[in-house]
Ligand SMILES: Cc1cc2nc3c(=O)[nH]c(=O)nc-3n(C[C@H](O)[C@H](O)[C@H](O)COP(=O)(O)OP(=O)(O)OC[C@H]3O[C@@H](n4cnc5c(N)ncnc54)[C@H](O)[C@@H]3O)c2cc1C
């Protein structure tokens with residue numbers, strides 16, 4: 001079975017985001033970018049499935065600016081076999097919307113014919129939590145979201161999902177789209193020898209036009225604001241004082 | 253423990269550190285010989301992530317390395333238009349006009365740049381020429397040949413448990429071998445320190461001297477922003493407690509770099525460099541500028557200040573030290589980037605010639621000769637007496653005398669020969685009881701910030717599940733000696749708040765190392781009174797994620 005893993009280049013989680021002076025969005029100039037952490041988890045899961053003999057090829061895809069090739073190289077260094085880069089914009093502030101991404105992914109699925117698509121549950125930049133679901137609808141495939149355990153047997157996948165207040169286990173029919181959650185696995189390091197080898201792995205460069213998809217944005221961002229700054233803390237000398245302060249603040 | 257076996261890769265030249273020095277060397281090697289196999293290893297998560305400089309760049313280095321840097325889109329675009337120098341008093345300021353300053357202090361023809369961005373651009377140029385650059389890879393060890401020469405390095409080891417054992421995710425990394433290894437680790441390089449000590453390279457030279465540079469990027473009110481303006485100050489708030497001063501550079505996009513340097517030879521262990529910086533911003537001149545603005549990023553890095561007389565021998569069998577791993581900052585001009593680039597170029601030329609002649613693993617003495625006698629040596633020799641004068645006579649007097657010496661030196665003669673620095677910065681620290689405790693005002697959260705809040709704006713992080721990269725030669729020394737005798741200075745000199753002394757009633761004091769906060773400035777390795785702290789590399793990719801520093 002072939003597995004397709006979409007990976008997104010997003011603002012690094014260590015960076016404190018800053019809204020642009022005109023409020024149109026987050027300032028990405030000079031900012032460190034990395035692979036969406038949930039996508040590292042889906043790449044890792046694909047590799048584990050391959051190591052277990054259930055998958056024979058892992059294809060990773062990224063849609064966005066040309067620099068997303070670094071993100072794909074990381075995925076290749078972790079253990080993916082082949083990459084497809086879809087250069088959809090040259091403006092690093094232009095975030096391609098989930099529907100356009102899902103449409104491109106659908107076209108790639110039609111071409112590549114994977115038996116499984118593993119996506120992150122959400123991208124930590126815009127938190128849309130939509131791409132995987134939209135893709136499943138476009139394909140007419142089953143879906144299993146927020147996976148924290150995945151077991152594939154024949155034409156069925158058993159997936160444990162993190163839901164409010166507990167775990168739910170569901171069974172879906174393959175082919176399927178699975179979106180992964182934080183606790184599914186611990187992604188491996190991209191080791192130096194593997195990074196060197198990844199330079200030689202195949203990376204095809206495409207455009208949305210190759211797939212007949214219009215990536216024009218449909219959503220309008222009205223305003224972006226930073227959360228209010230936290231007031232300075234105080235030091236308390238004793239537990240009693242802490243309790244008193246908490247009572248004062250109406251917290252207990 | 254499991255035996256570590258590593259894959260090996262052979263290169264012509266292995267370069268540690270993607271700073272201006274390392275990248276210049278890589279570029280020059282490829283310019284001379286497109287087939288030369290060159291690799292650059294960088295511990296930052298990306299090139300530029302660990303680069304912190306002022307920076308006013310003297311383009312003389314770039315001019316010789318990449319003469320058409322303008323056409324190639326170098327991010328070197330903001331020419332210095334205005335150059336001010338102030339002696340600050342508490343309330344007012346005295347402006348020293350430009351003309352009495354010696355000519356080499358003038359910034360005419362220089363550019364305000366982010367060296368982080370310049371390095372990112374240099375890395376693109378190098379990759380375009382076929383250099384292999386691997387960011388996110390710490391170089392943790394040197395590899396020696398049987399004859400004792402350096403033959404390579406170990407890079408990219410990941411996944412050790414806090415006790416040093418191997419976790420399930422352990423990756424041993426690789427051995428990269430080269431005919432020559434270049435250490436372009438910048439100031440106080442961890443491997444450079446090992447090489448200097450193993451081959452006794454400091455013998456016959458003055459000890460290296462350092463400053464601690466702290467820097468913030470601010471986005472300010474466009475009405476107050478003057479692109480191309482450079483301001484330096486000395487005086488308040490440091491006064492007699494320590495040498496140092498500030499820089500304020502107006503770059504593009506309404507941003508300004510606000511930086512503060514404290515010379516690390518200060519005697520009073522109560523001094524708190526970070527708080528001096530924060531206090532400085534409340535000077536009316538600075539406060540007016542920053543009022544209504546926003547601090548965008550923070551970071552810190554040591555700066556080498558020993559100059560000409562402190563440069564150690566810079567070659568040993570198989571290895572050469574580049575840039576600030578030697579210490580090539582021209583102190584009165586606070587500029588080292590041009591010399592870093594020139595040193596990388598010189599090392600590359602020496603290695604190229606040696607490899608052509610069939611040599612390898614020996615001393616590139618041609619490189620050292622070029623540094624001492626060529627453009628770098630000339631630049632540094634002229635100003636070699638400024639720093640010792642600062643240390644000896646204090647600021648105002650030395651500005652006059654040092655200024656005079658620089659004037660005369662410009663014409664090729666010095667009135668004073670070469671002055672000595674004396675002690676190391678660690679040994680300069682005096683006993684706490686002999687000095688007054690300094691009270692610092694509480695940060696207001698608008699112009700000044702507490703240390704931990706600011707550290708969050710360096711975007712630093714370290715995987716928690718690994719051995720602390722800040723190691724103690726003697727674990728008892730901080731509590732047994734440094735706390736009672738020096739008042740625990742580590743709690744203050746670290747600009748990232750990594751060190752804490754926890755004193756609880758009824759319990760023995762404890763020394764805590766919050767290594768996750770480290771911004772890789774190297775101050776602890778320099779200033780710890782007993783030189784008991786050794787900075788080693790954490791996992792690659794850890795540490796700050798500086799934007800356009
Ligand atoms: C990839 C990714 C995915 C994520 N997904 C989710 C998600 O799905 N759901 C979700 O809820 N979150 C999510 N997060 C956020 C993440 O889980 C938060 O980092 C976490 O919730 C914060 O908890 P902490 O205690 O570890 O953090 P810390 O930052 O260590 O602490 C948080 C609080 O503790 C206080 N604190 C810290 N140190 C001290 C101290 N010494 N003394 C007193 N107080 C202290 C701080 O003031 C702070 O308010 C995600 C983050 C990432 C990177």
Ligand SMILES: Cc1cc2nc3c(=O)[nH]c(=O)nc-3n(C[C@H](O)[C@H](O)[C@H](O)COP(=O)(O)OP(=O)(O)OC[C@H]3O[C@@H](n4cnc5c(N)ncnc54)[C@H](O)[C@@H]3O)c2cc1C
Pocket residue numbers: 268269270271272273274293294295296300302303304305306307308309310367389390391392436437438439441442443464465466467511513553554555574575576577580581586587588589590592789
């Ligand atoms: C606050 C401040 C202001 C300054 N202002 C100016 C100025 O205005 N103009 C000017 O010209 N100069 C200025 N300088 C000096 C200038 O920044 C230095 O001279 C210059 O950075 C030296 O370049 P380098 O290549 O030797 O080292 P660095 O720039 O320090 O680069 C070294 C690189 O090597 C990497 N590295 C180190 N060790 C390892 C390892 N073991 N494994 C992997 N990677 C490693 C580091 O992460 C870093 O990226 C300033 C310095 C400071 C601190």
Ligand code: SF4
Pocket residue numbers: 722745746747748749750769770771772773774775776777787
């Ligand atoms: S621990 Fe040392 S190197 Fe790290 S930030 Fe503090 S003083 Fe600098």
